[in-house]
Amino acid sequence: MLTPLSHLTLGQTARVVRVDVRDEIGQRILEMGVTPGTLVRLTGAAPLGGPLVFEVRGYSLSLRKAEAERVEVDSGP
Amino acid sequence: MKAPATERPTWTVALIGNPNTGKSTLFGALSGVQQRVGNYPGVTVEKKLGQTSHGDQRFTLVDLPGTYSLAPRSPDEMVAVDVLLGRRADTGAPDAVVCVVDADNLERNLYLVSQVLELGRPTIVALTMMDVAQGRGLKIDLERLRRQLGVPVVPVQAHRGTGLEELKKTLAEVSGQPVQVPESPFPSAFQEEVERLGRALEERLGQGPAPPRYLVERLLLDTGGYVEGRVLGADAPGLRAELLAGRARLAEAGYPVPAVEAMARYGWVGRVVEGVVTRPSAPPTFLSDRIDRVLTHRFWGVLVLAGLMLVVFNSVFTWAAVPMGWIDAAIKAMADLVGARLAEGALRSLLVDGVIGGIGSIVVFLPQILILFFFLAILEDCGYLARAAYLMDRLMVGIGLGGKSFIPLLSSFACAIPGVMATRVIEDRRDRLTTILVAPLMSCSARLPVYTMMIGAFIPPSTMLGGWIGLQGMTMFAMYLIGPIVAAVVALLLKRSVFRGAPPPFVMELPPYKWPSPRVVLHRMVDRGWAFLRRAGTIILAVSIVMWAALYYPRPSREQAAPFLAERSRLERERTQVKDAASVAALDAALASLQDRMEGAQKRQSFLGRSGRLIEPLVRPLGWDWRIGSAVIASFPAREVVVATLGVAFDVGPEAAEKDEDGGNRLRDALKAATWPDSGRPLFNIPVALSIMVFFALCAQCVSTLAVIRRETNSWRWPVFSFVYMTTLAYLGALLTYQVGTWIGG
Numbered sequence: 095m096l097t098p099l100s101h102l103t104l105g106q107t108a109r110v111v112r113v114d115v116r117d118e119i120g121q122r123i124l125e126m127g128v129t130p131g132t133l134v135r136l137t138g139a140a141p142l143g144g145p146l147v148f149e150v151r152g153y154s155l156s157l158r159k160a161e162a163e164r165v166e167v168d169s170g171p
Numbered sequence: 172m173k174a175p176a177t178e179r180p181t182w183t184v185a186l187i188g189n190p191n192t193g194k195s196t197l198f199g200a201l202s203g204v205q206q207r208v209g210n211y212p213g214v215t216v217e218k219k220l221g222q223t224s225h226g227d228q229r230f231t232l233v234d235l236p237g238t239y240s241l242a243p244r245s246p247d248e249m250v251a252v253d254v255l256l257g258r259r260a261d262t263g264a265p266d267a268v269v270c271v272v273d274a275d276n277l278e279r280n281l282y283l284v285s286q287v288l289e290l291g292r293p294t295i296v297a298l299t300m301m302d303v304a305q306g307r308g309l310k311i312d313l314e315r316l317r318r319q320l321g322v323p324v325v326p327v328q329a330h331r332g333t334g335l336e337e338l339k340k341t342l343a344e345v346s347g348q349p350v351q352v353p354e355s356p357f358p359s360a361f362q363e364e365v366e367r368l369g370r371a372l373e374e375r376l377g378q379g380p381a382p383p384r385y386l387v388e389r390l391l392l393d394t395g396g397y398v399e400g401r402v403l404g405a406d407a408p409g410l411r412a413e414l415l416a417g418r419a420r421l422a423e424a425g426y427p428v429p430a431v432e433a434m435a436r437y438g439w440v441g442r443v444v445e446g447v448v449t450r451p452s453a454p455p456t457f458l459s460d461r462i463d464r465v466l467t468h469r470f471w472g473v474l475v476l477a478g479l480m481l482v483v484f485n486s487v488f489t490w491a492a493v494p495m496g497w498i499d500a501a502i503k504a505m506a507d508l509v510g511a512r513l514a515e516g517a518l519r520s521l522l523v524d525g526v527i528g529g530i531g532s533i534v535v536f537l538p539q540i541l542i543l544f545f546f547l548a549i550l551e552d553c554g555y556l557a558r559a560a561y562l563m564d565r566l567m568v569g570i571g572l573g574g575k576s577f578i579p580l581l582s583s584f585a586c587a588i589p590g591v592m593a594t595r596v597i598e599d600r601r602d603r604l605t606t607i608l609v610a611p612l613m614s615c616s617a618r619l620p621v622y623t624m625m626i627g628a629f630i631p632p633s634t635m636l637g638g639w640i641g642l643q644g645m646t647m648f649a650m651y652l653i654g655p656i657v658a659a660v661v662a663l664l665l666k667r668s669v670f671r672g673a674p675p676p677f678v679m680e681l682p683p684y685k686w687p688s689p690r691v692v693l694h695r696m697v698d699r700g701w702a703f704l705r706r707a708g709t710i711i712l713a714v715s716i717v718m719w720a721a722l723y724y725p726r727p728s729r730e731q732a733a734p735f736l737a738e739r740s741r742l743e744r745e746r747t748q749v750k751d752a753a754s755v756a757a758l759d760a761a762l763a764s765l766q767d768r769m770e771g772a773q774k775r776q777s778f779l780g781r782s783g784r785l786i787e788p789l790v791r792p793l794g795w796d797w798r799i800g801s802a803v804i805a806s807f808p809a810r811e812v813v814v815a816t817l818g819v820a821f822d823v824g825p826e827a828a829e830k831d832e833d834g835g836n837r838l839r840d841a842l843k844a845a846t847w848p849d850s851g852r853p854l855f856n857i858p859v860a861l862s863i864m865v866f867f868a869l870c871a872q873c874v875s876t877l878a879v880i881r882r883e884t885n886s887w888r889w890p891v892f893s894f895v896y897m898t899t900l901a902y903l904g905a906l907l908t909y910q911v912g913t914w915i916g917g
Contacts, residue, residue, distance in 0.1 A: 113430065115394070115427075115429055115430055117395075117673070118244055118395050118673075118676070119676045119678065121242070121393075121394075121395070121429050122239075122240075122676050122678045123678055124429070124430060124432075124433035125239055125240040125242065125282060125433060126239060126279060126678055126680075127278060127279045127282065127433075127437060129430075129433045129434055129437050130430075130434070132437075138464075138467045138468075139469065140467070140469060140472075140561055140562055140564060140565060141469035141470070141472075141473055141562065141565065142469075142565040142566070143565060144561070144562070144563075144564050144565030144566075144574075145561055145564050145565070145574070145677055147467065147561070147681060151276075151278040151279055152275075152276065152278065152450075153275075153276045153279060153680055153682075153683075154463075154680065154681040154682075154683075155678070155679075155680060155681070156557075156561050156677060156678075156679055156680075156681055157677065157678055158564065158568075158676075158677045161676055161677065161678060
């Protein structure tokens with residue numbers, strides 16, 4: 095099922111399908127290793143709807159929700 | 172050339188790497204004390220140069236700012252690319268590049284390496300954090316990595332000093348040697364477009380050297396337009412069409428720009444790390460991960476952050492008071508020593524009040540700076556600072572900033588100087604400048620003496636709610652609340668006007684936890700303290716001497732001084748004649764009071780005192796007379812000085828406010844007794860006291876803060892801007908307070 099990365103539940107793993115590179119933020123997300131085919135897991139969320147933390151390529155990457163929306167993932171069946 | 176002909180040339184070596192890789196630690200370990208810190212002209216990037224040697228081979232090291240990618244999107248990010256490509260005259264072309272790579276995070280770090288390798292400079296990979304990687308159960312096959320990467324790989328542990336000799340030996344071998352540019356990671360379709368665009372550029376731009384291949388690549392890849400503006404300029408419509416056509420052809424061929432770069436480079440990274448890293452088959456849960464779950468928890472994490480900040484804040488506020496007391500005492504002792512050895516006159520006054528006093532007002536900030544950076548260096552080095560930014564990001568986004576602005580702003584409640592210096596963690600220029608400009612609005616410890624004096628003298632100590640809430644305490648609380656509220660409004664306004672633009676991304680790594688290295692912590696403290704002394708200190712000293720002169724000159728005329736001198740000799744004569752202790756004490760008090768009145772009279776007719784009279788019409792609407800006005804002007808070097816300058820203006824001497832005898836003090840009584848000369852009604856009342864407090868809550872009466880802003884922004888524009896906007900705000904705030912207060916009290 096295709097969803098935005100920001101919609102994962104805590105602990106859920108998904109495979110990146112597409113990154114929206116309309117602007118600089120999408121380009122930065124790609125540079126950080128969130129490329130199509132990579133596995134990404136949501137490991138934390140900051141209070142009051144703040145940034146999210148993902149595990150990708152063996153490290154922790156934080157993204158704001160609005161930034162994570164630029165990444166489309168396949169969260170499996 | 173002064174150097175003997177046999178001496179080898181000094182190689183220039185650039186250091187580049189991701190943030191949190193220990194690059195600066197490596198730079199510090201290699202160059203030791205032989206560092207020079209400056210600025211690249213026109214940008215806020217710090218230029219750090221160091222020296223090191225291997226045998227008789229010497230190296231100049233250039234420490235470039237930490238970055239995840241060499242895709243410049245701003246003048247600040249362009250600096251690293253220009254240095255590496257040898258396009259900056261002030262550093263020269265590097266003869267070798269050391270790329271610092273975190274062994275625990277190979278894949279993402281190698282992305283940057285892939286860009287560096289294309290620059291065609293001799294490159295060495297310095298592998299850091301091997302201990303962290305091993306602690307997490309990773310096995311790294313170094314031989315295989317060297318083979319698959321094709322460049323030397325040297326493991327280093329800079330904070331222990333291991334691997335440094337090996338690194339320098341390798342540097343001596345490869346520096347200045349020709350290199351074979353490795354095979355491009357890009358698909359051939361992309362390479363053809365780069366060549367096509369390169370040829371078009373050469374034809375069109377004609378004269379001068381063609382841009383290096385790496386920049387041509389960036390031209391194709393960076394759709395944001397920054398490189399385009401830099402390389403093409405405004406007058407290249409034909410080239411721009413060529414560029415867009417190239418991008419369109421690539422998209423059609425299935426290599427859309429800019430995604431093709433990440434795909435190609437991470438593809439290359441995948442081939443390089445193939446078989447190099449062995450991860451434990453079942454990843455165990457590490458203590459670090461369990462701690463992190465608590466520290467980044469939406470409830471417990473915030474609680475821990477609040478507790479930590481309370482400790483840090485309290486330490487800067489209270490611990491620093493002890494050494495600051497010592498410094499004050501030492502400066503006073505020095506002033507007395509010098510004062511006793513010189514005859515009364517301009518030289519003594521200049522040395523004691525201008526120079527020694529000025530040095531004192533610089534050094535007195537060192538304890539706060541050192542203590543704050545002690546904690547911040549620990550928090551940063553162990554990896555916590557990124558978590559604090561993560562937790563507070565949502566809150567700071569509300570005022571148009573990001574999570575990284577939180578700690579600098581909070582620190583400013585103790586002192587804006589280390590607060591402004593702590594903004595260096597903010598990469599985005601607009602966010603950093605906004606934070607620097609609003610940080611001095613936080614009520615720092617120097618405002619406290621002003622609040623205490625005014626509240627103690629004029630706010631009635633009445634209580635409400637059964638004695639739980641006092642009016643004095645409420646007033647103090649309100650004063651502390653003004654700062655953050657006004658700062659939030661100013662930050663929002665700045666981000667909508669001067670620093671308008673899309674919010675900077677919060678795309679960053681939360682680095683794994685590790686034990687902070689004492690060497691790194693110590694180095695950071697010394698570095699910050701020294702930077703303040705050297706760069707801000709000179710400005711503060713200069714202002715201190717100018718202020719001294721404005722208060723010292725012109726000297727009183729013979730006629731002005733005569734009545735005071737006559738009374739002094741009369742009192743002194745009388746004192747030699749009386750015998751009983753009570754009369755001696757009374758005469759001593761009279762002499763001291765005469766001294767205070769003499770000083771008051773002299774200061775009132777000094778240049779600065781006269782300017783107080785000049786601005787009286789301006790400060791009248793605030794409820795102030797010219798004496799308050801000139802005391803406020805004289806407190807320009809530092810807010811807390813106003814207590815002493817009020818003492819001088821009201822004839823009780825600069826130290827009267829500090830002596831607390833018989834449950835009251837002389838300054839407080841003098842202020843209460845002061846009247847308007849025309850009507851005889853009391854000068855001070857609650858609205859006047861409040862208007863003075865509000866003025867000091869919002870004003871920029873602190874040379875040290877302005878000097879640090881000058882240093883951190885590398886421009887006079889921002890300290891001037893700070894001073895003008897804060898003084899305007901302070902004036903309007905004081906005006907509103909007095910007028911509304913008088914109307915209510917009316």
